[in-house]
Amino acid sequence: MKLYGFKVCFLAMAFLSISVVIYYLLVLSGNSEGGKPLSHSHTHGKPKNVLFVVYDDLRPTVGCYGGEYPYITPNIDQLAKYSVRFDRAYAQQAVCGPSRISFLTGRRPDTTKLYDFGSYWREFAGNFTTIPQHFKENGYLTVSMGKVMHPGPASNNTDDYPYSWSQPPYHPSSQKYHWTPSCPGPGGNHYRNLNCPLDVKSQPGGTLPDIQSTEYAIELLTNISKQSANEKQPFFLGLGYHKPHISYKYPQEFQDLYPLSSIKLAPNPTLPPKMPHVAWEAMMMLRKRDDVKALNLSYPWAHVPEDFQLKIRQSYYASTTYVDSEFGKVLSHLDNLGLANDTVIVVFGDHGWSLGEHQEFEKYQNFETTTRVPLIVYVPGMTDKGQKPKPAGEKFPFINPLKYGPKRPGTQKDKEVKSRKYDPQKDYVEPQKTGYASQHFVELVDLFPTLSELAGINVPGTCPVNPFKVDFCTEGSSFVPVIEHVVTGKYGREFRWKNASFSQYPRPSDEPRPNSDLPDLSDITIMGYTMRTEKYRYTEWVGFDPVTFKVDWFEVHARELYIHSSDPNEDNNVAGDVEYQDLCQQLSEKLKLGWRSTLPKPPYK
Numbered sequence: 265m266k267l268y269g270f271k272v273c274f275l276a277m278a279f280l281s282i283s284v285v286i287y288y289l290l291v292l293s294g295n296s297e298g299g300k301p302l303s304h305s306h307t308h309g310k311p312k313n314v315l316f317v318v319y320d321d322l323r324p325t326v327g328c329y330g331g332e333y334p335y336i337t338p339n340i341d342q343l344a345k346y347s348v349r350f351d352r353a354y355a356q357q358a359v360c361g362p363s364r365i366s367f368l369t370g371r372r373p374d375t376t377k378l379y380d381f382g383s384y385w386r387e388f389a390g391n392f393t394t395i396p397q398h399f400k401e402n403g404y405l406t407v408s409m410g411k412v413m414h415p416g417p418a419s420n421n422t423d424d425y426p427y428s429w430s431q432p433p434y435h436p437s438s439q440k441y442h443w444t445p446s447c448p449g450p451g452g453n454h455y456r457n458l459n460c461p462l463d464v465k466s467q468p469g470g471t472l473p474d475i476q477s478t479e480y481a482i483e484l485l486t487n488i489s490k491q492s493a494n495e496k497q498p499f500f501l502g503l504g505y506h507k508p509h510i511s512y513k514y515p516q517e518f519q520d521l522y523p524l525s526s527i528k529l530a531p532n533p534t535l536p537p538k539m540p541h542v543a544w545e546a547m548m549m550l551r552k553r554d555d556v557k558a559l560n561l562s563y564p565w566a567h568v569p570e571d572f573q574l575k576i577r578q579s580y581y582a583s584t585t586y587v588d589s590e591f592g593k594v595l596s597h598l599d600n601l602g603l604a605n606d607t608v609i610v611v612f613g614d615h616g617w618s619l620g621e622h623q624e625f626e627k628y629q630n631f632e633t634t635t636r637v638p639l640i641v642y643v644p645g646m647t648d649k650g651q652k653p654k655p656a657g658e659k660f661p662f663i664n665p666l667k668y669g670p671k672r673p674g675t676q677k678d679k680e681v682k683s684r685k686y687d688p689q690k691d692y693v694e695p696q697k698t699g700y701a702s703q704h705f706v707e708l709v710d711l712f713p714t715l716s717e718l719a720g721i722n723v724p725g726t727c728p729v730n731p732f733k734v735d736f737c738t739e740g741s742s743f744v745p746v747i748e749h750v751v752t753g754k755y756g757r758e759f760r761w762k763n764a765s766f767s768q769y770p771r772p773s774d775e776p777r778p779n780s781d782l783p784d785l786s787d788i789t790i791m792g793y794t795m796r797t798e799k800y801r802y803t804e805w806v807g808f809d810p811v812t813f814k815v816d817w818f819e820v821h822a823r824e825l826y827i828h829s830s831d832p833n834e835d836n837n838v839a840g841d842v843e844y845q846d847l848c849q850q851l852s853e854k855l856k857l858g859w860r861s862t863l864p865k866p867p868y869k
Contacts, residue, residue, distance in 0.1 A: 311498040312644070312719050313607040314399065315598065318502070319587060320360060320411060320509035321627060322613030324353070324638040326584065332531065333577075336521055336585045338663040339592025340611060344640050346648040346659070347609070348700045348747050353639035354765035354796060355615040355708050358627045359782065360509075361414035363614045363708065368394045368413065368428075370712030370724060370738035372766070372859065375731050377813060379770045380784055384420045386427075390732040393724075395712050396428040398736070399500040402721040407484060408433035410477035411504035436476035439506070441468045445554075446513070458553035459579040461516035472513060474505050478590040482597045489601040498719075503594065505587045508617070511553060512579035514586040517666055522581045527574045530620030531833060535565065538837040540822035542774045542790060542805045545628045545781040564776035566623075573620050580619055585665050596662035604659050605644045608718050610711065613637040621833065628769060628781040630794040630803050630824075631834050635767040639706065643718055646751060647700060700750045705762040705796070705862075709740035717742045726863065741864055749868075758869040762862045764797045764854070770808065774821055785810050790821050795855045801826045801834055802851035817856055823848060 325331030328344040329351070356366045357373050361381040366373055369392040373379055377389040385392055396406040406429050413419040413428075415435070423433040445453075446467060447460035464472055481503055488499060507514060535544070546564035550556050559572060568576070591611070598604055616634040618624040627634045641647065716723045727737035746761055748754045771790040772783040779787060791808040793815075794801060807819030823839035825848055838844045854861065 310606065311403075311721075313498050313603065314404075314500045314715060314719065315594075315607050315609045316395075316412070316500065316502045316715075317505070317591060317594075317609070317611045318364075318412060319505045319611075319613045320507065321615065321617040322508060322584065322638055323616050323619070323633070324351070324613070324636055326588070326638055328640070329638060333528065333581065335581055336665045337588040338665055339588050339595055339660075340638075340640065342592075342660055342663060343595060343609060343611060343642055345699050346651055347640045347642040348647050348702055348750055350639040350641070350702050350704075350706050350743075352703055352705045352765070352796075353612065353637050353708070354635050354705070354767055355613075355637050356767050357769060358615040358629060358634035358767065359769075360411075360614055361416075361418040364412070364414050365418060367614075367708035367711050368396070370395070370709055370740050371727070371731065372709055372739045373768055374813070374815075375727070375739060378418060379788060380782060381414060381416055381418050382785060384417060386420070386424075391735050393736045394424060394428045395715060396500055396502060397424075398712070398716060398721065398724075399719070400428065400430055402719075403497055404430075405488075405497050405499040406430045406502070407499070408502045409480050409484070409504065410434070410436065410473065411506050412502035434477070434480050436471075436473035436480075438467065438469050438471050438476055439473040442473070442506075442511075442513075444468070447511075447554075449554075455554040456511070456552070457555040458511050458550060459555060459575050460511050460513045461519040461579065461582065462513060464515050472515070474507055474587050474590050477503060477505065478593050481594045485594070485597055485601055485603070489603065503591075505590065507587045508580050508583035510549065512576075512583045514579070514583045518582040518586045518589075519578065521585055521665065522578045524574055524578055527578050527581075529570060529573055529577075532835050533570075533573065533620045533623060534567075535623045536835045536837060538840065539622065540774075540805065540824065540837070541776060542771050542792065542822050543629065543631075543803070543824060544622075544776055545624070545626065546776045546778070547624065547626050548778055548781050550625055568620070568623075568625060573625075576625055577619050580617070589665050592660075592662045592664075595660045596657075599660040600657045602656035604656070607644065608715065609642040610640070610715065612639040612708070612711075614708075622835070626781060630767060630769050630792050632796070632801065632832075635765075635794065635796070637708065639708075641714075641747065643747065646747065649751060651699065702746055702750045704743070704746050705765045706743045706746065707740060707762075707765050707859075709738070710743050711740070713738045713740055713742035714744055717744045726860075739859065745864070745866075745868055755868050760868050761864045764795050764859075764862045766793070766795055766855075766859045768793050771805065791815060793855055794824075795851065797851075797854075799828055800847075800851060801828065802839075802848070802855060804852060804855060823852075825851065 326335045326337040326340050328341040355363045357363050362373050362378045365376050365378050365385055371392055376385045400406040408423055408429050413423040425432050445456050447455045447457035449455045615627055616636050617627050618633045621633045713723050724736050724738040727739050749759050769792045770783055770788040772779055772787040788808055788810045790805050792803055792805045794803040803824040805821040807816035824837045825839040826834040839848055
């Protein structure tokens with residue numbers, strides 16, 4: 265955005281009172297609608313490129329995170345060795361459209377007014393600047409590939425082009441077949457199945473969407489590298505992978521990495537007895553798939569048969585490894601072109617996903633499994649400190665998970681299995697988790713100010729209480745201080761950051777209905793606000809007016825309180841227990857104060 269404030273300040277000094285001068289200085293320093301002054305401390309005199317990679321429905325249990333099963337994601341793990349892995353990163357709403365518009369604008373759903381897929385924020389809420397728009401206005405080439413924005417009305421049916429992107433966004437041609445019956449089944453017929461390992465060559469065009477996005481990204485990077493010095497401009501490339509979103513259409517060879525005999529059920533696969541009904545949704549998206557229809561699940565309290573649960577988990581794992589392989593091809597190509605040392609890379613999921621926890625297999629909830637996401641941030645010259653410098657092409661070599669699994673190239677065990685097929689039972693090696701890891705709370709709404717600061721462009725300041733007429737501001741916080749602290753210990757032992765994260769989800773009623781997962785705005789009567797702190801998850805389901813967007817905190821439909829020290833899986837809701845009433849009251853007040861009450865302030869102590 266234009267730095268108009270300096271001119272205003274000169275006029276103010278000449279004609280206005282000293283109080284007005286102070287006000288504009290505050291605006292320029294990052295308060296209200298202004299932004300922080302340009303900072304070049306992270307750019308080393310040269311603008312950094314940005315590779316912005318978002319996965320659909322990705323849980324934070326990829327290899328470098330560990331978890332209940334060793335996902336085979338060697339390429340993400342390889343990036344993590346040179347990055348900061350954020351272990352407490354959270355989405356603001358656990359569904360694609362609202363989450364993506366939230367983190368791309370740096371605003372929370374109550375500001376974008378998008379809780380479903382039906383409206384375009386520029387027309388419905390405010391003309392809010394997006395991350396790519398801000399980079400574009402600062403001289404960057406901005407390109408979208410795959411699913412970055414949610415397609416359809418939520419992005420004006422254009423992915424917000426031309427505001428956000430330098431050229432029309434690229435959507436894989438094969439994506440139009442996503443609902444075509446293409447899963448092989450009995451009698452040579454094809455079905456719309458949930459679990460769909462397949463022969464890629466048998467698909468329309470002989471390809472899949474994420475394969476096409478990878479190919480486009482590689483071609484684009486090649487063309488960028490061929491530009492002359494006079495032609496080159498820094499780039500912001502948004503790369504959105506569709507998987508592991510359902511349906512699980514993936515190359516069948518990835519299924520072999522996860523034998524059913526090695527898959528386990530979720531640790532808490534039953535419906536919690538004290539979970540309020542408003543917190544549940546009846547998995548309507550799953551029920552549309554042919555193989556799920558064949559199960560004749562009861563409504564709404566379905567219990568998926570255990571053998572089918574294992575197949576769902578198997579396909580989710582295989583889909584995740586498949587897109588890790590695709591990402592690895594882009595990462596290695598970036599490195600081969602000599603761009604890895606000039607490019608900030610952020611890899612994350614737009615929200616989580618349930619894989620049988622609480623008897624659920626979808627995302628439309630307020631639990632840890634659906635709000636928490638993986639987030640890995642690589643900043644050359646910062647997060648790779650202490651690592652031995654490597655020439656182009658050797659920092660991020662492509663690791664084919666079909667051959668090596670999560671193995672580190674060059675180890676003795678790696679050499680032993682090169683000549684035969686990878687066996688996940690015999691050959692699995694616990695991946696090196698990361699160069700750095702952070703336990704501090706961060707939120708996806710923080711990405712806008714963080715990437716701006718890392719690139720050395722104007723950082724949006726905190727939005728005012730009434731943010732709708734302010735185009736350039738954020739409801740997040742740059743977590744560059746967290747990166748600096750984790751890497752260098754810059755702020756000492758007294759470092760303090762956010763002490764909570766905030767998410768929300770709408771419902772049409774107290775009891776499950778067919779539209780409980782994705783209610784239209786006009787049907788929303790209840791909003792569930794949830795807060796995750798160091799020790800607790802606290803949620804209130806309260807009255808909501810879809811016309812005025814007013815929240816009635818006195819109309820409480822249900823409360824949830826989970827004690828993470830004794831209940832990390834959030835199975836035992838103690839909000840109704842007498843001994844926790846005082847705690848519930850304290851947490852309720854903190855929830856109502858909201859995200860502003862947790863904003864970190866320098867010197868972060």
